[in-house]
Amino acid sequence: MNLRRIFEEHPERRYIMFGGKGGLGKTTFSAATAYWLASQGKKVLVFSVDPQASLSDIFQRDIFGKGPVQIMENLWAQEIDADQHIKAYQEEIRRKILDMYGFDSIPDEIEQYIQAASAEPAMEESAIFDAVVDIVVEGKYDYYIYDLVPLGHALYYLSMAKVYDEWINKITKLREEMREYEEMVARLKRQKETEEDRILSELQYIRGRINASSRILTDKEKTAFFFVIVPEEMILIDTRKAAELFARFDVPISGYVVNRVVPRELLNQNIPPYLRNRIQMQEKYLRQIDEMFGNQVVARVPELERDVTGLEMISRLAGIMYGK
Amino acid sequence: MREFFYGMFSLEFVSHAVEMRTSMENLFMLSTVGDMIGLPIIPPYYSLRLLPYLVPQISLWKRRMLREREFTDEHDYHLEGL
Numbered sequence A: 001m002n003l004r005r006i007f008e009e010h011p012e013r014r015y016i017m018f019g020g021k022g023g024l025g026k027t028t029f030s031a032a033t034a035y036w037l038a039s040q041g042k043k044v045l046v047f048s049v050d051p052q053a054s055l056s057d058i059f060q061r062d063i064f065g066k067g068p069v070q071i072m073e074n075l076w077a078q079e080i081d082a083d084q085h086i087k088a089y090q091e092e093i094r095r096k097i098l099d100m101y102g103f104d105s106i107p108d109e110i111e112q113y114i115q116a117a118s119a120e121p122a123m124e125e126s127a128i129f130d131a132v133v134d135i136v137v138e139g140k141y142d143y144y145i146y147d148l149v150p151l152g153h154a155l156y157y158l159s160m161a162k163v164y165d166e167w168i169n170k171i172t173k174l175r176e177e178m179r180e181y182e183e184m185v186a187r188l189k190r191q192k193e194t195e196e197d198r199i200l201s202e203l204q205y206i207r208g209r210i211n212a213s214s215r216i217l218t219d220k221e222k223t224a225f226f227f228v229i230v231p232e233e234m235i236l237i238d239t240r241k242a243a244e245l246f247a248r249f250d251v252p253i254s255g256y257v258v259n260r261v262v263p264r265e266l267l268n269q270n271i272p273p274y275l276r277n278r279i280q281m282q283e284k285y286l287r288q289i290d291e292m293f294g295n296q297v298v299a300r301v302p303e304l305e306r307d308v309t310g311l312e313m314i315s316r317l318a319g320i321m322y323g324k
Numbered sequence B: 001m002r003e004f005f006y007g008m009f010s011l012e013f014v015s016h017a018v019e020m021r022t023s024m025e026n027l028f029m030l031s032t033v034g035d036m037i038g039l040p041i042i043p044p045y046y047s048l049r050l051l052p053y054l055v056p057q058i059s060l061w062k063r064r065m066l067r068e069r070e071f072t073d074e075h076d077y078h079l080e081g082l
């Protein structure tokens, strides 16, 4: 299999993700893929859910918390600022409370709760999760490229959709039962009809959003998930474990991209022994990779002589990965 | 006048239904804003979403839960003392 062919044969796979341990090249490949698709005339959004902004580095522009920023024709990049998102959201909740009850200020007890809930680490994660739903549900772009956080977090992120979904389902059911009792009491007492349960509608809304997101993440038709690996022993062990976990969450894996392969041709030149050694080690692991993943290996990407930053380098890498 | 027409049966039934509704309410509050009394369950982003609708119930519910907790704490204490 070949990376370019996957895109050409599966135009319906619009949600693209590169996963793998930190530092292996997820952001780099996200950017290069976004660049290539955009230059093919597709409208692309590449976005980062990593609190440690990294798209800003590779595109050499400060895009953090600025919404989708246009990088070139057809290409937009976005880095979600979770803090800013949470602040705006808190304000929205306060506003709603003031309006609903005609208060002049938020009661102490409620304000304390808002503060405490926002300080929890889970707040940032669930806020990012929600922001991603916003971005993806809108559906304005031909391609969405998720620049994912390192593997552990990515798994957590994926599993969150399932956990959320189960919880919201339980709570919604409870609420529905409460409502039945309420109606029963009203009927028995011959009171007027109970009014519409707005909490129930909120819960249904929340459920809809969570479902939308987890559906996309695990959609075998629309999602392409690529594992980024390098030819090193530890990475191979970790990747195999991670792939099993992903399979358990039904994440469809489209292939493995091997990064930082030192060009073999260098062996014919006068190179220092450490590099010669490294090439020999890499050959051993590349063979193992082929045995392990077979035709699921979709590309081998060479190690370039310097970091990939700026459009020129991105373009060069895109050329290597996808051809001109 | 209307109250008068309740039979014994439906009176009992109503109070049972009200009771059920209240204990469900407790459970519901616990699973949505439980972190208020130290029991976080629902992801905080979404519990905040529900908060505006729960404002009237919150202080009532919190007092009720704290009262129950105080009671059980005391109870434990006495047991230990035996």
Ligand SMILES: Nc1ncnc2c1ncn2[C@@H]1O[C@H](COP(=O)(O)OP(=O)(O)O)[C@@H](O)[C@H]1O
Binding pocket: A020, A021, A022, A023, A024, A025, A026, A027, A028, A029, A054, A259, A260, A301, A302, A303, A304, A305, A306, A307, A308, A309
């Ligand atoms: N094939 C490559 N050749 C040279 N440098 C690379 C290559 N792939 C990645 N890099 C560099 O490695 C560093 C880490 O890559 P990055 O894409 O940020 O990793 P991740 O997003 O997985 O943490 C970056 O400085 C990037 O420019």
Ligand SMILES: [Mg+2]
Binding pocket: A026, A027, A028, A050, A054, A147, A148
């Ligand atoms: Mg990165």
